[in-house]
Amino acid sequence: MRRFYKRIALIFTLLIIAISSLTLNEIKIGQFERGGNGVLGLELGLDLQGGSHLVYQAIDSETGEPVTPRQEQMDSLKQSIERRVNASGLGEPIIQLLGDNRLLIQLPGIRDTKRAKALIGETAQLTYKERTLNVARKIPGIEQDTLLNVSVINLNETITDVTTNQSTISNTSSSPMPVNLQPIPGLLLEFSDDGSDAFSNLLKRLENSLTPIEGTSDRYPSYLTIQSDNSTEMPLQIPYHLLLMNPTTLEWITSNTAPLINKGDAKNSFIVNVSPQYASKDSDSIMKSFTSEYGGPPNTIQLGEIIGRVDQAIPGGLTGEDMERAFAGQHQSTNMPIINIVFNDTGARKFGEITTKLANTPDLLVIELDGQELIASRVISPITNGAAYIEGSDFTIQRVQDLALLLESGRLPIPINLIQERTVDAILGSDSLQRSLVAGFIGLALILLFMIIYYRMSGVIAAISLIIYSVLLLGIFKLLPVTLTLSGIAAAILSIGMAVDANILIFERMKEELRYGRTVPTAINIGFSRAWTAIRDSNISTLITCGVLFWFADTLGASIVKGFAITLALGVLISMFSAITITKTILQIIGMSMLGKNPMLFTPFSTKSMNQTNNKE
Amino acid sequence: MDFVNKRIWFFSLSLILIAIGIIFLIISPGLKPGIDFTGGSTLSIKFINDTTQEEIRSELSQIGHPNSVIQMMEKNTYFIRTKQLSDKTDVISEKNNLLNPEKVDVLSFDTVSAVIALETIRNAFIAIIAAAIGIFLYIWWAFRNVPSPFRYGVAAIIALLHDTIIVIGLFAMLGKLFGVEVNTMFLIALLTVIGYSVNDTIVIFDRIRENISTYPNYTLSEIANLSVAESFGRSLNTSFTIIFAILALLLFGGPTIKNFLWVLLAGVAVGTYSSMAIATNVLVTWETKKFR
Numbered sequence: 001m002r003r004f005y006k007r008i009a010l011i012f013t014l015l016i017i018a019i020s021s022l023t024l025n026e027i028k029i030g031q032f033e034r035g036g037n038g039v040l041g042l043e044l045g046l047d048l049q050g051g052s053h054l055v056y057q058a059i060d061s062e063t064g065e066p067v068t069p070r071q072e073q074m075d076s077l078k079q080s081i082e083r084r085v086n087a088s089g090l091g092e093p094i095i096q097l098l099g100d101n102r103l104l105i106q107l108p109g110i111r112d113t114k115r116a117k118a119l120i121g122e123t124a125q126l127t128y129k130e131r132t133l134n135v136a137r138k139i140p141g142i143e144q145d146t147l148l149n150v151s152v153i154n155l156n157e158t159i160t161d162v163t164t165n166q167s168t169i170s171n172t173s174s175s176p177m178p179v180n181l182q183p184i185p186g187l188l189l190e191f192s193d194d195g196s197d198a199f200s201n202l203l204k205r206l207e208n209s210l211t212p213i214e215g216t217s218d219r220y221p222s223y224l225t226i227q228s229d230n231s232t233e234m235p236l237q238i239p240y241h242l243l244l245m246n247p248t249t250l251e252w253i254t255s256n257t258a259p260l261i262n263k264g265d266a267k268n269s270f271i272v273n274v275s276p277q278y279a280s281k282d283s284d285s286i287m288k289s290f291t292s293e294y295g296g297p298p299n300t301i302q303l304g305e306i307i308g309r310v311d312q313a314i315p316g317g318l319t320g321e322d323m324e325r326a327f328a329g330q331h332q333s334t335n336m337p338i339i340n341i342v343f344n345d346t347g348a349r350k351f352g353e354i355t356t357k358l359a360n361t362p363d364l365l366v367i368e369l370d371g372q373e374l375i376a377s378r379v380i381s382p383i384t385n386g387a388a389y390i391e392g393s394d395f396t397i398q399r400v401q402d403l404a405l406l407l408e409s410g411r412l413p414i415p416i417n418l419i420q421e422r423t424v425d426a427i428l429g430s431d432s433l434q435r436s437l438v439a440g441f442i443g444l445a446l447i448l449l450f451m452i453i454y455y456r457m458s459g460v461i462a463a464i465s466l467i468i469y470s471v472l473l474l475g476i477f478k479l480l481p482v483t484l485t486l487s488g489i490a491a492a493i494l495s496i497g498m499a500v501d502a503n504i505l506i507f508e509r510m511k512e513e514l515r516y517g518r519t520v521p522t523a524i525n526i527g528f529s530r531a532w533t534a535i536r537d538s539n540i541s542t543l544i545t546c547g548v549l550f551w552f553a554d555t556l557g558a559s560i561v562k563g564f565a566i567t568l569a570l571g572v573l574i575s576m577f578s579a580i581t582i583t584k585t586i587l588q589i590i591g592m593s594m595l596g597k598n599p600m601l602f603t604p605f606s607t608k609s610m611n612q613t614n615n616k617e
Numbered sequence: 618m619d620f621v622n623k624r625i626w627f628f629s630l631s632l633i634l635i636a637i638g639i640i641f642l643i644i645s646p647g648l649k650p651g652i653d654f655t656g657g658s659t660l661s662i663k664f665i666n667d668t669t670q671e672e673i674r675s676e677l678s679q680i681g682h683p684n685s686v687i688q689m690m691e692k693n694t695y696f697i698r699t700k701q702l703s704d705k706t707d708v709i710s711e712k713n714n715l716l717n718p719e720k721v722d723v724l725s726f727d728t729v730s731a732v733i734a735l736e737t738i739r740n741a742f743i744a745i746i747a748a749a750i751g752i753f754l755y756i757w758w759a760f761r762n763v764p765s766p767f768r769y770g771v772a773a774i775i776a777l778l779h780d781t782i783i784v785i786g787l788f789a790m791l792g793k794l795f796g797v798e799v800n801t802m803f804l805i806a807l808l809t810v811i812g813y814s815v816n817d818t819i820v821i822f823d824r825i826r827e828n829i830s831t832y833p834n835y836t837l838s839e840i841a842n843l844s845v846a847e848s849f850g851r852s853l854n855t856s857f858t859i860i861f862a863i864l865a866l867l868l869f870g871g872p873t874i875k876n877f878l879w880v881l882l883a884g885v886a887v888g889t890y891s892s893m894a895i896a897t898n899v900l901v902t903w904e905t906k907k908f909r
Contacts, residue, residue: 047873055733057730057732057733066732113704113705113726114704114705114706117703117704417730418703418728418730419729419730419732419733420728420729420730420733421726421727421728421729422725422726422727423705423723423725423726423727424724424725425722425723425724425725427722427724428661428724428725428873432870432873435869435870436866436870438869438870439865439866439868439869439870440865440866442865442868442869443861443862443863443864443865443866444862446861446862446864446865447858447861447862450854450857450858450861451858454854486873486874487802487805487874487877490866490874490877490878490881491809493862493863493865493866494809494813494859494862494881496862497855497858497859497862498816500855500858500859501816501851501855501858501859504851504854504855504858505820505851505855508848508850508851508854512847530827533823533826533827534819534820534823534824537755537756537759537819537822537823538815538816538817538819538820538823539816540755540759541752541755541756541812541815541816541819542812542813542815542816544748544751544752544755544812545748545751545752545808545809545811545812545815546812547751548744548747548748548751548808549744549748549805549808551744551747552740552741552743552744552804552808561801561804561805564805564809568809568812
């Protein structure tokens with residue numbers, strides 16, 4: 001027995017290490033930390049716990065074709081994305097470089113893949129602009145000679161006329177309009193052809209100004225202004241959505257319900273409804289005072305335009321390059337979510353200049369990403385130290401986090417393109433895990449049952465050795481660690497098959513030796529040495545296949561393939577150890593005991609067939 | 618058991634199997650490539666309410682995916698393949714009636730761009746060649762002490778190609794009959810089959826190697842026959858145990874790796890057969906220069 005002590009000690013030590021590592025959910029020894037969220041604390045792959053597997057390719061910013069950037073660019077790309085994903089609260093990502101121009105991002109347990117992809121893939125250009133509000137100017141193309149005539153009209157009279165006309169034509173039964181309506185003052189503007197075009201263009205500008213800026217709900221309406229030389233009041237400011245009627249088409253230009261008017265011959269005429277501006281005045285005096293103020297010859301009124309917003313590039317050009325970093329935070333006193341921005345030296349200087357200019361004005365500082373507005377903010381005071389923060393009434397914690405990340409993204413060193421995505425839902429993942437574990441146990445049980453029935457005592461030993469093998473395999477998975485994936489489980493089960501094969505090879509050889517009439521201990525020794533070459537060569541060929549698979553997976557970023565290859569290779573190596581050391585030791589111990597006196601226990605054949613074989617010899 | 622003298626039958630059987638496989642491969646479109654080889658997107662979707670394939674098809678057409686492939690995986694669980702999407706929300710949207718996030722669970726979403734798909738095909742080809750060369754060189758070296766060790770490497774590779782072609786042919790057939798697609802997992806399975814096939818072949822060759830030195834007066838035919846007979850029990854038992862494991866996974870495991878397991882099952886069966894009937898007989902035929 002003494003010669004087995006070393007081997008028994010080795011087997012028990014390994015077994016104790018494996019079992020204790022599996023029973024402890026978390027292991028911490030200095031720098032060495034192991035333990036996951038899965039069964040037995042094993043690390044689970046995305047296909048078993050749910051999550052997204054994204055592969056990005058570096059591309060040329062102009063053509064979109066794949067390119068191979070410099071190593072430093074790829075490293076900094078990886079860092080930028082790591083920072084972004086970590087800061088976004090998207091869980092614990094695993095980000096690694098694949099080959100020389102790809103990036104693999106694994107996001108365990110993620111649900112909102114769209115948001116993740118938007119954050120990761122954004123490579124747009126960050127620009128700063130200054131936005132001046134309500135800029136007054138003359139309407140281009142409208143001069144004294146293009147505005148031919150201005151007259152004051154009562155819109156209610158005009159409308160009533162039309163309604164009467166219409167009802168006679170169509171002879172409908174609609175109720176007659178009430179008489180003696182309160183007068184609504186309007187201006188009839190008559191232009192030359194050029195003036196009419198210029199005014200139509202203005203109308204378009206006014207209409208467009210009502211659309212909110214893309215991606216926001218902010219509007220900056222522009223106005224038509226009318227100033228009379230006779231009036232002491234402020235110019236009339238008339239926004240598009242109320243006020244304009246085109247007598248040519250006989251339609252209200254705006255979306256207001258459109259009563260018709262009978263002015264079809266005046267091709268270049270426009271009617272401006274100015275009534276809201278006079279709503280406070282008493283109705284009888286409205287027309288009178290309005291006519292006295294605005295009813296003069298054209299040269300007594302000035303048409304103008306107030307432009308809602310004018311965006312201009314910042315002199316000297318402040319861009320994403322000038323920024324050092326952006327991060328979400330909370331205001332020290334109000335606890336409101338804010339975005340912190342830190343500029344580098346040149347950025348701080350430019351930012352200082354622009355904030356000095358904008359401070360205490362209604363004008364805004366705008367930050368755009370690829371022409372899309374991210375933030376428009378007023379400047380409270382000049383910021384010259386290069387560290388600013390932005391607050392907003394609509395800011396939530398997630399919004400400021402995303403905005404901070406998008407600000408950072410202006411600095412992604414190379415544009416990237418998503419070329420592969422594999423997303424598995426957590427429900428499917430845990431279902432797969434459960435089913436695979438059940439299948440694994442049943443498969444293992446079937447194999448052990450077969451071995452025991454067919455090889456009897458040897459089969460029992462093989463069963464013990466295979467159970468030890470399974471524990472060691474799981475222990476190594478945890479300690480290395482190997483991430484358990486679906487394909488990895490398949491490989492593990494296949495490797496159990498290989499481990500069984502080693503046992504079968506040995507037992508078949510032993511069986512032959514027993515048939516030649518050798519004693520059990522001798523048969524064990526000869527059986528092992530005969531079987532060894534086959535076990536060695538067949539397993540090495542499997543290892544070669546694993547190596548090829550591993551290389552294949554590495555170039556492809558196919559983590560399922562990689563998991564399979566690693567698991568199978570480990571399984572093969574441990575199966576060799578299990579067959580050579582564990583099975584052999586147990587067999588030898590039992591072979592030397594009382595049980596070893598009975599060869600029958602070790603072979604699947606009856607004494608009769610043994611005798612026949614012996615007779616042949 | 619006289620494996621060697623019946624070799625003409627084994628060769629004929631294998632040729633027929635290979636021919637059938639090749640015919641199925643040649644009839645267009647051959648293997649049914651999955652998105653890993655063509656680019657595109659797939660979703661596995663579980664509907665909360667009862668939903669038929671036709672209903673899904675008509676809604677997919679309405680939202681601009683008329684040529685999608687829809688297969689039922691389990692009751693109310695469907696596999697849908699579309700052209701390449703940028704996100705699953707391209708198909709699963711609040712605006713839709715059936716494909717609405719309120720009414721479905723998206724179990725998995727995969728998308729592969731055509732760039733990577735082309736690479737996969739190339740790499741798969743290289744991987745199989747590389748595995749074959751590696752194994753060939755190793756066998757040549759491991760059998761350096763027997764006469765003509767080169768032949769053992771070649772015979773193992775012939776058996777390996779034999780298994781690969783039959784399994785690929787089988788999947789071309791399944792693709793036509795049941796719409797089974799091949800993907801990266803299919804390639805892994807194929808490579809595993811290659812590994813197993815060679816593993817099995819080597820065990821028999823090892824027996825031949827041993828018997829050549831034990832019985833120096835025997836002819837190669839006699840030695841081959843003896844070796845196959847001696848390894849027969851082991852070959853069958855090993856195949857059985859691996860088939861047990863695969864069957865357990867097929868019956869109780871999830872649907873995700875089903876195709877993978879079918880490849881393995883077919884591969885183990887064919888691999889066991891080819892080691893005994895093809896690899897060994899190629900050696901004998903080469904030595905005797907006779908097919909019967």
